[in-house]
Amino acid sequence: MAVIRETKGSLDYDKVMAMDKQYVMSTYGRLPVVFVRGQGVEVWDAQGKRYLDFLAGLAVNGLGHCHPAVVNAIREQAGVLMHTCNLYHTEPQPRLAKMLVEWSEMDKVFFCNSGTEANEAAIKLARKWGKLKGSDAKFEIVTALESFHGRTMGSITATGQPKYQKAFEPLVPGFKYTLFNDIDALRSAVSNMTCAVMLEPIQGESGVYPATKEYLNAARQICDEVGALLIFDEVQTGLGRTGKMFAYEHYGVAPDVMTLAKTLGGGFPIGACLARGEAANVFQPGDHAATFGGNPLACAAGIAAITALHEEELVENARDMGEYFASKLRAFKNKREDVLEVRGIGLMLAIEFSAPIAKTIVSNCLEMGLIANAIRDTIIRFLPPLVVTRKQVDEAMGILEEAAAAL
Ligand SMILES: *Cc1c(COP(=O)(O)O)cnc(C)c1O
Numbered sequence: 001m002a003v004i005r006e007t008k009g010s011l012d013y014d015k016v017m018a019m020d021k022q023y024v025m026s027t028y029g030r031l032p033v034v035f036v037r038g039q040g041v042e043v044w045d046a047q048g049k050r051y052l053d054f055l056a057g058l059a060v061n062g063l064g065h066c067h068p069a070v071v072n073a074i075r076e077q078a079g080v081l082m083h084t085c086n087l088y089h090t091e092p093q094p095r096l097a098k099m100l101v102e103w104s105e106m107d108k109v110f111f112c113n114s115g116t117e118a119n120e121a122a123i124k125l126a127r128k129w130g131k132l133k134g135s136d137a138k139f140e141i142v143t144a145l146e147s148f149h150g151r152t153m154g155s156i157t158a159t160g161q162p163k164y165q166k167a168f169e170p171l172v173p174g175f176k177y178t179l180f181n182d183i184d185a186l187r188s189a190v191s192n193m194t195c196a197v198m199l200e201p202i203q204g205e206s207g208v209y210p211a212t213k214e215y216l217n218a219a220r221q222i223c224d225e226v227g228a229l230l231i232f233d234e235v236q237t238g239l240g241r242t243g244k245m246f247a248y249e250h251y252g253v254a255p256d257v258m259t260l261a262k263t264l265g266g267g268f269p270i271g272a273c274l275a276r277g278e279a280a281n282v283f284q285p286g287d288h289a290a291t292f293g294g295n296p297l298a299c300a301a302g303i304a305a306i307t308a309l310h311e312e313e314l315v316e317n318a319r320d321m322g323e324y325f326a327s328k329l330r331a332f333k334n335k336r337e338d339v340l341e342v343r344g345i346g347l348m349l350a351i352e353f354s355a356p357i358a359k360t361i362v363s364n365c366l367e368m369g370l371i372a373n374a375i376r377d378t379i380i381r382f383l384p385p386l387v388v389t390r391k392q393v394d395e396a397m398g399i400l401e402e403a404a405a406a407l
Helices: 002-007 013-023 068-078 092-103 115-133 153-158 162-168 183-189 213-226 277-281 296-311 314-335 358-368 390-405
Strands: 035-039 042-045 050-053 108-112 140-144 175-178 194-199 229-233 257-260 271-275 339-345 348-353 373-375 379-382
Touching: 050 390, 068 296, 092 108, 092 271, 092 296, 108 115, 115 140, 115 153, 115 194, 115 229, 115 257, 115 271, 153 162, 175 183, 183 213, 194 213, 213 229, 271 277, 296 314, 314 339, 314 348, 314 390, 358 373, 358 379, 358 390
Parallel strands: 140 175, 140 194, 194 229, 229 257
Antiparallel strands: 035 042, 042 050, 108 271, 257 271, 339 348, 348 379, 373 379
């Protein structure tokens, strides 16, 4: 306690760095910055330096930092009722569920606290679906190579990347991986033993790779042929990020199950697994639970976040600013010889270089006051808040160009 009181209000960079090193497990390769405050698209570090946040807390701060509606909702709800556990009813949970159902093709919602938990719920729902629909042999879940679904045992197994799995084997049995956007590969991986196909409409963590329309349409058809659920992991793509409320709207393909988190709480932790039709009634009392899931505080934040998304037309802004930003990135590409590709949809954008310079450029950007994310050595990912303005995009582009020129 003494240490906390001592550092409060006078956060000292060296002290925080030292405490982190001594007391926090080193699961993250953190960059040497201590952030203390945020407002909209801007954040400030312990030395008072300002940054443009074009990563938005890994797509969590979709409404920008400390959106007043979310801050007020949390303040208000925190003084009324934070938690009762799910043995009882509370008001914010069904209210948020109703909003999500009305915004999507889905019928019912299970609330949890993160993206990985939402995917665990989807995996369990699919396994039970297989038993109800087929037999004990209908348990296989097919996912894509280079996908990312989270860090718990079920979701790292679903994640088609050995680098996240190797140290933690044995994995959960019954998963199969196929090349993303390869319809034939998907078709041959799926059988009557498949209970679900789980996909990100746009692979985020591995480098921003959108699915093709043909692929998601084929996935829908293949799932229908064998009675498997189509699960879309929209933890990153959902809630306006791509310039539509949900990424699947770009494709005209609705999933049976959809997972959300990140933007959902406007900065506050909350996750959700949504399902429609028969899949919405698979879970029965006792099948699944989360002690904190859907607590009044998290749901009040979610209600405020979704309301603001709607009232401030942030999905439309994400579409417009996404187009503007992408055009600027393409102009940047045309001026340089080492840019292979600019890709993405809405405000989920990436730029890929032919040389391993992404980390150096991102570190230069940080130095100059722009937060971006180097995924692998050659790819920079941008996930600015959906409230971003044209002026802020221009400022970020200026920094990016300077940071790249400084190589
Ligand atoms: C971030 C992410 C997750 C994991 O979410 P957590 O809240 O970190 O557990 C899962 N799927 C996708 C597509 C993500 O981007």
